[in-house]
Amino acid sequence: MRWLLRKFDALLGTFVAALFGIATSQAQAFVDAYLQRLGGHLDEARLAYARDKLIWVEAKLELAAQTRLAEAAEARIAGLAEALARIEDAPPLIQPLYLARHMDRDIALAAANHFQPALPLDLESLVYGAAGIVLGWLVYSLVTAPIRLLGRPRRDPPAASQRRSAKNPPPAASPRYRRPPTLARPAADTSAHGRAPTPGSRP
Numbered sequence: 001m002r003w004l005l006r007k008f009d010a011l012l013g014t015f016v017a018a019l020f021g022i023a024t025s026q027a028q029a030f031v032d033a034y035l036q037r038l039g040g041h042l043d044e045a046r047l048a049y050a051r052d053k054l055i056w057v058e059a060k061l062e063l064a065a066q067t068r069l070a071e072a073a074e075a076r077i078a079g080l081a082e083a084l085a086r087i088e089d090a091p092p093l094i095q096p097l098y099l100a101r102h103m104d105r106d107i108a109l110a111a112a113n114h115f116q117p118a119l120p121l122d123l124e125s126l127v128y129g130a131a132g133i134v135l136g137w138l139v140y141s142l143v144t145a146p147i148r149l150l151g152r153p154r155r156d157p158p159a160a161s162q163r164r165s166a167k168n169p170p171p172a173a174s175p176r177y178r179r180p181p182t183l184a185r186p187a188a189d190t191s192a193h194g195r196a197p198t199p200g201s202r203p
Contacts (some may be wrong), residue, residue: 009144017136024132027096027117033129034099034111035087042080049073080104092124 052073054064083102090098121125 013137013140013144016140017133020136020139021129021133023127023133025120025126026115026117027128028092028124029120030111031060031087031095031099033115034103034108035084037111038080038104041104042077042084044105045073045077045080049077093127095124095130103191150176 004104049070052069053066056069061069083104086102087098118131
C-alpha cells in the first residue's frame with residue numbers, strides 16, 4: 001500500500017510540475033499577443049483624439065471643456081505609449097515581468113480571451129518552461145509537506161528513549177529453581193573381608 005501511495009505521489013507531483021511548465025512556457029507568446037493588442041489600442045486612441053478635436057471645434061465646445069477632454073485623451077495615449085515602449089525595450093527573458101508591472105487589465109483580458117497556445121521553441125520560452133517545472137515541484141512539495149509529516153510514524157529521539165528506559169527499567173528475571181545436588185552413596189564392599197554377613201552364615 002505504501003509503495004502505491006509513493007508512486008501516486010510521484011505521479012501527481014510530475015503532473016503538477018508539467019502543468020506549471022506548460023503554463024510558463026506560453027509566457028513569451030502571451031507577451032507578443034498583448035503587445036499586438038496594446039499597439040492597436042494606442043493607434044485607436046490617437047485616431048480617436050484627432051477625430052474628437054475636430055468634433056470639439058465644430059461643436060464650438062467651451063475651451064475649458066476642450067482642455068479637460070484633451071488632457072484625459074493625452075494622458076491615455078501617453079500611458080499606453082509608455083507601457084508599450086517599456087515592454088518592447090525590455091530584454092526578452094524578463095519581458096513577462098515588465099508586462100505584469102505595466103499591464104492594462106482590459107487589454108490583458110481581451111488578449112487572454114483570444115490567445116492561442118503555441119509550441120514554444122525559442123530560448124526564452126524553454127527557460128520559462130524549465131523554471132515553471134521547478135516551481136511546480138516546489139509548490140507541490142510545500143502543499144503536501146504537512147500531509148507527509150502527519151503520515152510519518154513518530155520516532156522518539158535517542159535521548160528521550162534512554163531517559164524512558166532509565167526511569168522504567170525492565171523487570172529482573174526471577175531465578176530458576178535449581179535442585180540441590182545429591183551426594184553419591186559409597187559403593188558396597190563386595191570383597192571377602194568387607195562383605196556384610198548374611199543371616200544364617202557362619203563367621
